[in-house]
Amino acid sequence: MRKLYSALKIICLVALGITLICLVAVIAYVLIKGTGKLSFDLLFGDYKSSPSILPAFVGMLELVAIASLIAVPIGVASAIFLVEYTNNKGKLVRIIQVATETLAGIPSIVYGLFGYLIFVVAFGWGYSIIGGGITLAIMILPTIVRSTQESLLSVQGGLREGSYALGASKVRTIFKIVLPSASGGIVTAIILAIGRVVSESAVLILTIGMVVNKVPQNLLSPGTSLALDIYYFASNGYRDEAAATSVVLLVFVIFLNLLASGIGKLIKKSTGEEK
Amino acid sequence: MKSSTFINLKEKGMRFVFLFCAIFSILALATITVFLFISGTPFIAKTGFFEFVFVMKWAPLADEIAYGIFPMIVTTLYVTALSVIIGVGIGLLTAIALYKFCPKKLVNPIRQMINLLAGIPSVIFGLFGMTVIVPFVRDYISPNGVGYGIFSASLVLGIMILPTIVSVSLDSLNSVPSSYYEGALALGATKEQATFKILVPSAKSGILAGVVLAIGRAIGETMAVIMVIGGSPEMPNSLFQSVRTLTANIAMGAMELRGDALSALIATGVVLFVFTLLLNISFSLLKREKNDKIKKKESKK
Amino acid sequence: MIDFTGKMNISVKDCNLYYGDFHALKNINIEIPEKQVTALIGPSGCGKSTFLKILNRMNDLVEDCKITGSFKIGNIDIFDKETDINALRKNVGMVFQKPNPFPMSIYDNIAFAPRTFGIKKRSELDEIVENSLRRASIWDEVKDRLKKSALGMSGGQQQRLCIARSLAANPKILLMDEPTSALDPISTGKIEELMEELKKDLTIVIVTHNMQQATRIADNTAFFLLGELIEYGATDDIFSSPGDERTERYITGRFG
Numbered sequence: 001m002r003k004l005y006s007a008l009k010i011i012c013l014v015a016l017g018i019t020l021i022c023l024v025a026v027i028a029y030v031l032i033k034g035t036g037k038l039s040f041d042l043l044f045g046d047y048k049s050s051p052s053i054l055p056a057f058v059g060m061l062e063l064v065a066i067a068s069l070i071a072v073p074i075g076v077a078s079a080i081f082l083v084e085y086t087n088n089k090g091k092l093v094r095i096i097q098v099a100t101e102t103l104a105g106i107p108s109i110v111y112g113l114f115g116y117l118i119f120v121v122a123f124g125w126g127y128s129i130i131g132g133g134i135t136l137a138i139m140i141l142p143t144i145v146r147s148t149q150e151s152l153l154s155v156q157g158g159l160r161e162g163s164y165a166l167g168a169s170k171v172r173t174i175f176k177i178v179l180p181s182a183s184g185g186i187v188t189a190i191i192l193a194i195g196r197v198v199s200e201s202a203v204l205i206l207t208i209g210m211v212v213n214k215v216p217q218n219l220l221s222p223g224t225s226l227a228l229d230i231y232y233f234a235s236n237g238y239r240d241e242a243a244a245t246s247v248v249l250l251v252f253v254i255f256l257n258l259l260a261s262g263i264g265k266l267i268k269k270s271t272g273e274e275k
Numbered sequence: 276m277k278s279s280t281f282i283n284l285k286e287k288g289m290r291f292v293f294l295f296c297a298i299f300s301i302l303a304l305a306t307i308t309v310f311l312f313i314s315g316t317p318f319i320a321k322t323g324f325f326e327f328v329f330v331m332k333w334a335p336l337a338d339e340i341a342y343g344i345f346p347m348i349v350t351t352l353y354v355t356a357l358s359v360i361i362g363v364g365i366g367l368l369t370a371i372a373l374y375k376f377c378p379k380k381l382v383n384p385i386r387q388m389i390n391l392l393a394g395i396p397s398v399i400f401g402l403f404g405m406t407v408i409v410p411f412v413r414d415y416i417s418p419n420g421v422g423y424g425i426f427s428a429s430l431v432l433g434i435m436i437l438p439t440i441v442s443v444s445l446d447s448l449n450s451v452p453s454s455y456y457e458g459a460l461a462l463g464a465t466k467e468q469a470t471f472k473i474l475v476p477s478a479k480s481g482i483l484a485g486v487v488l489a490i491g492r493a494i495g496e497t498m499a500v501i502m503v504i505g506g507s508p509e510m511p512n513s514l515f516q517s518v519r520t521l522t523a524n525i526a527m528g529a530m531e532l533r534g535d536a537l538s539a540l541i542a543t544g545v546v547l548f549v550f551t552l553l554l555n556i557s558f559s560l561l562k563r564e565k566n567d568k569i570k571k572k573e574s575k576k
Numbered sequence: 577m578i579d580f581t582g583k584m585n586i587s588v589k590d591c592n593l594y595y596g597d598f599h600a601l602k603n604i605n606i607e608i609p610e611k612q613v614t615a616l617i618g619p620s621g622c623g624k625s626t627f628l629k630i631l632n633r634m635n636d637l638v639e640d641c642k643i644t645g646s647f648k649i650g651n652i653d654i655f656d657k658e659t660d661i662n663a664l665r666k667n668v669g670m671v672f673q674k675p676n677p678f679p680m681s682i683y684d685n686i687a688f689a690p691r692t693f694g695i696k697k698r699s700e701l702d703e704i705v706e707n708s709l710r711r712a713s714i715w716d717e718v719k720d721r722l723k724k725s726a727l728g729m730s731g732g733q734q735q736r737l738c739i740a741r742s743l744a745a746n747p748k749i750l751l752m753d754e755p756t757s758a759l760d761p762i763s764t765g766k767i768e769e770l771m772e773e774l775k776k777d778l779t780i781v782i783v784t785h786n787m788q789q790a791t792r793i794a795d796n797t798a799f800f801l802l803g804e805l806i807e808y809g810a811t812d813d814i815f816s817s818p819g820d821e822r823t824e825r826y827i828t829g830r831f832g
Contacts, residue, residue: 096300
């Protein structure tokens with residue numbers, strides 16, 4: 001018996017090794033294959049004659065802006081309602097909770113299909129950046145709601161009491177005391193949600209149209225994003241460009257992740273939660 | 276001093292704004308559901324539910340048009356099952372290794388790295404699969420010289436869901452009271468026995484929830500799959516053959532098709548949506564069971 | 577607008593309070609005189625803190641809490657529909673058991689209440705901040721670091737900051753819920769001195785576990801047990817010749 005369990009221990013460590021190797025391999029491959037292929041032309045070049053990811057930059061930034069402008073206020077406000085007004089209890093809260101959980105579980109391609117049906121077809125916008133952005137906003141909403149809820153719940157009750165005891169109204173307590181105290185967690189959640197917008201591609205295939213060789217003129221124009229460019233390049237035989245674009249996207253995503261943890265800590269420090 | 280009526284009005288107004296935002300999630304879910312079902316179910320009704328779900332052939336552009344998504348359903352189930360077996364197998368063992376058998380100093384850095392990896396866009400996994408795994412499978416593993424297919428897709432997805440499984444499993448292992456483990460040691464069990472006989476079973480429901488989460492991601496993943504699965508709407512007879520999942524069917528078809536074929540894609544989306552709803556329900560049931568257990572434990576105290 | 581300029585004695589009649597089915601306060605009748613310190617003592621769970629929180633309606637935040645009876649501060653009915661709860665809380669300040677400074681600068685902590693009530697002018701705020709900190713005798717310790725986070729202060733300083741923060745709202749009554757139970761003896765002494773000073777203009781009601789503290793600072797003492805007000809009177813009388821056997825047992829340390 002003892003031998004069996006010792007063997008299991010070794011198997012576990014081997015599994016740990018495999019996990020690390022697999023994941024490191026993905027990153028290492030992209031970096032090694034792609035870094036050398038980064039060129040000025042690809043990054044900022046004339047996208048009409050040779051592949052360039054300039055339109056994707058523009059598209060991605062616009063998508064991030066639209067999605068967060070919509071999802072952040074709505075998400076934070078609904079978390080405020082759930083935590084500050086209902087004590088996280090009651091029937092309505094249960095229904096909202098179930099709705100957010102269900103939204104969180106819907107595959108991105110289904111979001112894409114929905115975006116296609118409503119914005120491209122029903123609204124008649126055709127493929128457009130704004131349609132994609134709104135669809136992405138709905139997609140990241142559950143994450144923002146849930147993380148904001150957690151951050152609000154972690155604010156000490158004593159602070160709210162202290163504020164009420166000074167004659168501050170509920171709204172003032174929320175905006176001046178509770179939200180600033182929870183801001184570290186909320187900002188982290190927002191940055192991670194932006195990370196999801198940047199990484200997403202399945203939604204966009206069906207909503208913004210994957211037009212890789214045009215900078216979008218306005219929000220109703222079709223467009224592309226970095227993640228979508230990778231798919232486009234890879235499936236049209238530009239594998240080097242795909243790898244190089246992956247490097248750029250990877251740098252973005254890792255940067256956002258580091259920023260998220262860094263900013264969270266910074267805000268905690270500035271509000272004195274951590275000494 | 277501001278008048279109190281003004282403050283009361285502001286209070287009521289803001290409460291309404293917060294309430295409206297909170298209801299937005301419900302509205303969004305309802306809109307999505309209604310839109311998909313309205314656009315999708317008439318087609319399913321017209322074709323006939325059984326025809327649609329169980330017919331073996333998908334050929335919207337052929338002379339003899341056929342809209343059967345059975346091959347895609349089978350492929351989806353294959354890919355999901357295989358990738359979850361790969362991902363959960365390796366991921367769970369990795370979590371156990373991190374929890375008990377790994378030098379304490381390394382645990383946090385590794386964990387942070389794995390969390391970082393969870394954020395890698397799926398399209399990059401797809402690219403990796405397309406340029407590394409598919410050729411490798413074609414040259415060294417595949418019996419028929421085809422690299423695309425269920426095998427490669429499951430491998431890519433398995434790697435992709437690893438970080439999720441590792442962190443969920445590690446969390447649930449961490450939430451097992453350490454007294455369980457110590458108690459087992461006190462009764463003379465070895466460190467390894469205590470881990471496998473006491474810890475892992477105690478963390479079971481949490482780990483199971485992680486598995487359901489992974490199933491959801493595997494069923495729903497599109498980009499990483501379409502880049503390695505080939506894309507032919509055929510019945511899978513082998514792990515090494517160009518096929519299509521439900522998600523791939525939607526992504527590949529939606530941009531070119533119009534009319535009935537589009538409705539068929541939307542109907543595919545409906546099927547996928549129902550799949551994930553069922554998964555969600557089982558997930559929340561699992562979570563409830565877990566919470567009930569915790570509550571019971573607490574009330575016993 | 578309610579008027580808090582009159583006499584600030586507190587008069588409670590037939591007070592009953594229920595948390596759901598639990599009858600937490602039973603038929604409390606008490607008259608608390610103005611500009612004195614009144615201590616509420618009794619074992620944990622006897623309802624003294626709950627009673628204190630009625631006076632600035634903090635129990636409104638608790639679910640399933642039902643209160644009956646008549647509650648008056650001077651001529652003002654605490655639970656009257658016309659009584660603005662925020663104005664009430666401005667005039668009836670509260671200091672909590674655990675110091676709860678806001679995660680912002682010392683200055684902003686003190687300025688929170690005046691800003692709540694619409695004072696925006698810098699010079700006015702500066703004056704209020706300095707005055708309040710002086711009244712809480714902490715000005716000399718913090719005057720050079722008003723812009724620093726309040727969370728960097730020691731526990732005793734934080735509690736005096738919280739007192740100063742309440743004073744900045746210019747309250748007429750100050751409720752203190754075991755304000756020194758988390759503090760060391762030196763900080764406790766400072767806060768007790770402070771209360772002696774403050775009662776010249778303020779009515780103070782303090783909940784305390786510490787009977788020596790009650791004898792040191794309180795003019796009147798009320799003894800609570802299991803939700804009932806057992807005995808109430810001048811502190812000297814209560815401690816030298818208690819009228820009720822249960823009071824005597826408690827103050828001589830035989831239970832609680």
